[in-house]
Amino acid sequence: MSNQIQPVRGMNDVLAGDIAVWQFVERAATELLTAYGYEEMRVPVLEQTQLFKRAIGEFTDVVEKEMYTFTDTGGDSLTLRPEATAGMVRAAISNGLLRGARLKVWCIGPMFRHEKPQKGRYRQFHQVDVEAIGFAGPDVDIELIALTARLWRKLGVGRVKLQINSLGTVESRRAYRELLQEYFRAHRGELDVDSLRRLEGNPLRILDSKNADMQALIAAAPLLTEHLDAESAEHFAALRAGLDALAIPYAVNPRLVRGLDYYSRTVFEWTTDALGSQDAVCSGGRYDGLISQLGGDATPAIGFAMGVERVVELVRQVGTASAARPPDIYVIAQGDVALRAALVAAEQLREALPQRVVHVNLGGGNFKAQFRRADKSGASFALVIGDEEIARGMASWKALRGESPQRQLDLNDLPAQVEAAVRDQSAALTN
Numbered sequence: 001m002s003n004q005i006q007p008v009r010g011m012n013d014v015l016a017g018d019i020a021v022w023q024f025v026e027r028a029a030t031e032l033l034t035a036y037g038y039e040e041m042r043v044p045v046l047e048q049t050q051l052f053k054r055a056i057g058e059f060t061d062v063v064e065k066e067m068y069t070f071t072d073t074g075g076d077s078l079t080l081r082p083e084a085t086a087g088m089v090r091a092a093i094s095n096g097l098l099r100g101a102r103l104k105v106w107c108i109g110p111m112f113r114h115e116k117p118q119k120g121r122y123r124q125f126h127q128v129d130v131e132a133i134g135f136a137g138p139d140v141d142i143e144l145i146a147l148t149a150r151l152w153r154k155l156g157v158g159r160v161k162l163q164i165n166s167l168g169t170v171e172s173r174r175a176y177r178e179l180l181q182e183y184f185r186a187h188r189g190e191l192d193v194d195s196l197r198r199l200e201g202n203p204l205r206i207l208d209s210k211n212a213d214m215q216a217l218i219a220a221a222p223l224l225t226e227h228l229d230a231e232s233a234e235h236f237a238a239l240r241a242g243l244d245a246l247a248i249p250y251a252v253n254p255r256l257v258r259g260l261d262y263y264s265r266t267v268f269e270w271t272t273d274a275l276g277s278q279d280a281v282c283s284g285g286r287y288d289g290l291i292s293q294l295g296g297d298a299t300p301a302i303g304f305a306m307g308v309e310r311v312v313e314l315v316r317q318v319g320t321a322s323a324a325r326p327p328d329i330y331v332i333a334q335g336d337v338a339l340r341a342a343l344v345a346a347e348q349l350r351e352a353l354p355q356r357v358v359h360v361n362l363g364g365g366n367f368k369a370q371f372r373r374a375d376k377s378g379a380s381f382a383l384v385i386g387d388e389e390i391a392r393g394m395a396s397w398k399a400l401r402g403e404s405p406q407r408q409l410d411l412n413d414l415p416a417q418v419e420a421a422v423r424d425q426s427a428a429l430t431n
């Protein structure tokens, strides 16, 4: 026991028994994103540390305490991506994709944050990340939210609620930030340690505090939605009207500020009451200032990311994903000659009937043991090849679920005979 290597804390293996739900979620997201005109991109999991510091902000929890940062042997400071937006934007700039163009792109993959692990919060987790770059909105804001609402329907997930807010432009946010600083400075004595630390660097994050003792103070703080610039207020009104027109229910949450610094105007978050304290399943917003901040031409953009582990758990709870597909045919063979014939027969079936799942019994065993494995695999049919059958150029065919007489199939015409047998026996079972 003691010399076994332990997994890294907060990093999970996804085992074969769980993969069907993951693939169901990934397939639904891929199909939907394709249908809305988004294209997949793949970007590295490692980036220069500076990218995240500049994009996410020095005074955020992510940059201050959650990044996996190291110096490589060449002396470069690199960081395992804590989120995907910075890397996607970096890739768009580095590859010259933004010159006058618009991009609708997405990616999926692992992200890394050194947070305290608990149910639904991991140090390696996965996101489906979606970015629409070059669009000022609010049309794209509305469509992106509609896409997420459709995804929940497609996945059969019902217990999710949408919250929206507007953070205004960088300028109006700056003015609001000063107002907020003034307010909290006047109540310095009531601030907890975390909020005191955030007061000068990132006072908006104080609004996010979960500390019960701080809630009354936060509730009385000036509201961001009341200090929006005229254009942002108009943008927000259009967003709300669009969601109303699409009959997508939402709540305006003036305290929704998000944990990353690059947002402006629209922010949104889908939360659930089905997962305990880690309740955000999908969140995002507009980041009109980020691209110029990272050295590109000023370009408006919006995006969101969905936490795959959390959505997988929601889907598991409602049971909409079908289980892993069992084999249609399990090929049983005993003896060297029969095993070779079985491997040939299985390849013929896979060639001619690519829609069928065919397993060959590997690793030997007597007929009894092989039938036991066939049964355990959940296969519908067994194709049995023994020396006696080969001598006659035949194989035995047996239904493993339900009563059905055994058949003899001609090895020289196997795919057609198998297909006919499957059809007849499935029809017999449904009659």
Ligand code: HAM
Pocket (backbone or CB within 6 Å): 082, 083, 084, 085, 113, 115, 120, 121, 122, 123, 124, 125, 126, 127, 129, 130, 131, 259, 260, 280, 281, 282, 283, 284, 285, 286, 287, 302, 303, 304, 305, 306, 307, 308, 309, 310
């Ligand atoms: P975020 O809110 O930091 O936003 O993360 C998005 C989602 O990732 C969360 O709603 C949650 O479902 C999931 N998530 C975050 N941290 C963890 C964790 N430790 N364990 C499990 N799941 C987690 C972003 O990352 C932005 N880049 C989203 C975005 C894209 N904004 C614009 N474009």
